[in-house]
Amino acid sequence: MTHSGARDRTGGRRPRRHDPGRRIRILDAALDVLVERGMTGMTHRHVAARADVPLGSVTYHFAGLAELQAQAFARFVELQTAVFERLFDDVGTREEFVEVLVDLVHASPARQRSAVLGFELHLAALRDPGLRVLAEAWTRSSQEALARFVGAEAAARLDALLEGMIMHALLATGPRSREAARAAIDPAVERPGPDGFPRTQGEHHVR
C-alpha cells in the first residue's frame, strides 16, 4: 500500500476546474457521515450517497480515503475555529464570558455535532501523525480564543475542563443543570486583574 500520492495529507486540492462547490459538498457530507456512523462508517460510498454525487466523484476529487478524511478534518477545524472565535464576539464582561462557556457545554444539536467531530479527530490523530497537526491546530486555536479573556495557563486548564465537561454532557441522559455547569466553570475563570476584562484586546485573527 503506497499511500498513492496523497500530498501532505491536508494540502493538494487537485482539480477544482469547475463545479468547485462539489468538493466542499463532499467534505461536508463526509463530516455528516462521520458524525452519524463514526470512522468505521466513513466510506467512499456512504459519503457519495450523503453528498448525492456518484461514487466516482468522490474518488476523483480525493486521491484516497485517507486524504478525504484528512481534508474533511481540516475543514472541520477551519469551520470550527471560526465558530469558536465568533462565540466570544459579544463578550464584554467576565459574567458574559462564563455564560458563553456554560452554553458551550450544553448539548445543542450543533454543539453535539462539533463535539463528536472533535473527539473523533482526537482519537484519529492518536494513530495518524498527519492528523495530529490538525488536532493541535484546533486545540491551539481554542486556547487562543480563551486566552483573550484569561491567561495562557488558565486557558489551557479551562480548555481541558470544557472538553471533559462536553464529553460528559454528550453522554448524560438527562439535561444537565446550568447551575452545575456554572459552578464548575466559574472558579476556573480568573478574576479580572486591574487591567480589566478582557485581558487582551485586538488581534484574534486565528490563522
Place this chain on the structure above:
Amino acid sequence: MTHSGARDRTGGRRPRRHDPGRRIRILDAALDVLVERGMTGMTHRHVAARADVPLGSVTYHFAGLAELQAQAFARFVELQTAVFERLFDDVGTREEFVEVLVDLVHASPARQRSAVLGFELHLAALRDPGLRVLAEAWTRSSQEALARFVGAEAAARLDALLEGMIMHALLATGPRSREAARAAIDPAVERPGPDGFPRTQGEHHVR
C-alpha cells in the same frame, strides 16, 4: 461433485485442546486491537490474530462483533474500576491525593492505554445505547473513587478536568510538566473541611 447436491462443506480437521480462559484472552486481545487500531480496526480477524486463535474461535465465543465489543468494553470497565480504586489506596493527605492525580494525567504507557480505551468507549457509546450503560458505569465509578476525598460536585468537576487533561496529554507531542498539571489540578481539589481528609473513611470495596 460428491454423492449429493447437498452443501459440500467438509468439517474441520484438528480441533485444538480444550482451552478454558480463551474467552478472556480474546477479550484482552480485543482491547489490545482497539488501542492499536481503533474501532475501525476491531475486526474478528485482527482480534483472532492478536489472541493467536483461529478466526472461528472468535465467532464461536461471541455471538457477533457487537457482543464482542460490548464484552470487551465491559471487561475494560471492570478492570479499570479496580485499578482506579487501588490508585488511591495509599492516599492519606490532600497533597498525596493531588500527587496521584498529577500522575494520572501523565501518560505512562499503561495510562495511555486505558485513556484511549476510555475515549473509544465514550465515542462508541454515543451511537450504541447498549454501551451507554457501560460508559456511565465507568464515569460513575471514577467519580465515586474521587468522592472519597472531595464532595460529589467537586468530584464531577475534577473528573471532567482530568478527562480533558488526559486527552490533551495524549496528543501533546512533548511531555507536559508536572508543575503545569499540578497547577491545574490543585485548585480543583477542595480544601479539607474540619472533618479532615479524606472525607469519607472506611469501606471502598467497589463491589
Place this chain on the structure above:
Amino acid sequence: MTHSGARDRTGGRRPRRHDPGRRIRILDAALDVLVERGMTGMTHRHVAARADVPLGSVTYHFAGLAELQAQAFARFVELQTAVFERLFDDVGTREEFVEVLVDLVHASPARQRSAVLGFELHLAALRDPGLRVLAEAWTRSSQEALARFVGAEAAARLDALLEGMIMHALLATGPRSREAARAAIDPAVERPGPDGFPRTQGEHHVR
C-alpha cells in the same frame, strides 16, 4: 469427503440405546425445518433448535447431514404412505373416491406440508441417487393406493394429474373451487367396470 461411513443412506440407525424417542423427534424436526426453510435451511443447528436438543445430539445420532436428510425423507415416505392408505379406508363408491381426491388437492395445512415435502424430495432425488429410491417408493405406494380403485395405467395418470394439481394449488393465491377440481379429476377416474368398485379388495398392507 468420504461420506464418513453413512450406511446405505436410509438404514443404519446406530445408537438408539435409550431415549429412542429423541431420534424420531430429530427427524420430525428436520422435516419441520425442511418445510419452513427448504433444503437450504436444513442445517444441524436449525434442526437441533427445532427439536430442542443440543447441537451435539444431532451429530451424534446421525453420521452426517446427508444421512440425516436421507432418514428424514425416509420417515416422510413412511408416514405419508400410511396416511395416504388410510385416506381411502372409508371409500366405498366411485363418488366417494373422487371426493377424497378432490379433498386431496385442496391445501389444508397438513396437505400443504406433505406436498412441500414431497416436492422437496422429488427435487433432491434428482441429484442424489440415494434419495431416488425413496422418491420411487413414494410414487409407487401412491399409485398402488390409487390402483385399488382404478387400473394401473389410470392410477399412474391420476397420480400425475393429482401431483400437478397439488402443485398448482400450493401456489394459487385464492382458494380453488371444489367444482373445478372435481371437473378435472372426475374424468380421469375410470367408470367402474361390471366387477364393481373398488376394483381390487383386500391386501393393502403397505408394509
Place this chain on the structure above:
Amino acid sequence: MTHSGARDRTGGRRPRRHDPGRRIRILDAALDVLVERGMTGMTHRHVAARADVPLGSVTYHFAGLAELQAQAFARFVELQTAVFERLFDDVGTREEFVEVLVDLVHASPARQRSAVLGFELHLAALRDPGLRVLAEAWTRSSQEALARFVGAEAAARLDALLEGMIMHALLATGPRSREAARAAIDPAVERPGPDGFPRTQGEHHVR
C-alpha cells in the same frame, strides 16, 4: 502498519475490459448452477465460477443473492415462455398437438433442464412472495399457450397433468414409452368442436 489506522484495504489491480452482456451471462450461469446443484448450491461463488467472472462481478451486478435469484428466474420465465410458444407453431391438427405434448413429457436434456428450473421456481416461490408472481406468470403463459387449442378449463387441467407427468418422467429410471404418455394425454385434450382446430387462430404473440 501504514500511515494510519484507517481500513487497510488495497484496491484491485487488474480491472478487466468493459464487458456488456456480462449481466446476462451471469444470469445464465446462475440457471446452470441452479439446475446442477439446486437452490442449495446457488451461491455467489458457484455462479461466478460458472460464468467465469470474478466473485466481485456477481455482487456488483446484483444487489444481493435474492435479487440474483429473482432475476435469474425472471430470465427463465421469459425464455421459457418464448420456447413454449414456439413449440406449437407448426401444430395444425389435434393429432399434432397431442404429439407435441407427448414430446414435451419426454425428457430430452433441454426439457429436463427447463423442467427442473420450473420446479425449483415453484418451490422457491412458496417461500418468497417476490418469486410468486414469476411462478404465476409462468403458469399463466403455459396455460395460455395451451388455450390456443383447448378451452381454458381444459388448458388448466392439461397443464397440471403435464406438470405431474414431467415430474414423474424426470425421476423415472427407464425411459417411458410414448404410448403410455399418449394414452394419458390424449383423453385430456378436448375433441375439436364444430369450429375446427385449433380453437383460436392467428396472433399468438406472447405479450
Place this chain on the structure above:
DNA sequence: TATGAATGAGGGTTCATTCAT
C-alpha cells in the same frame, strides 16, 4: 452416552481502488 468446544471452509456482502469510456 451424550455434549460443548473448537476449527477451517465457505457463505453473503462491502469496500477502496483502478480503468475504460
Place this chain on the structure above:
DNA sequence: GATGAATGAACCCTCATTCAT
C-alpha cells in the same frame, strides 16, 4: 473532466464436522 464498470481483499457470520470430556 467525470463516472460507471470492474475486481480482489477483507468483512461478519454460519456451518459440518471432529474431539475431549
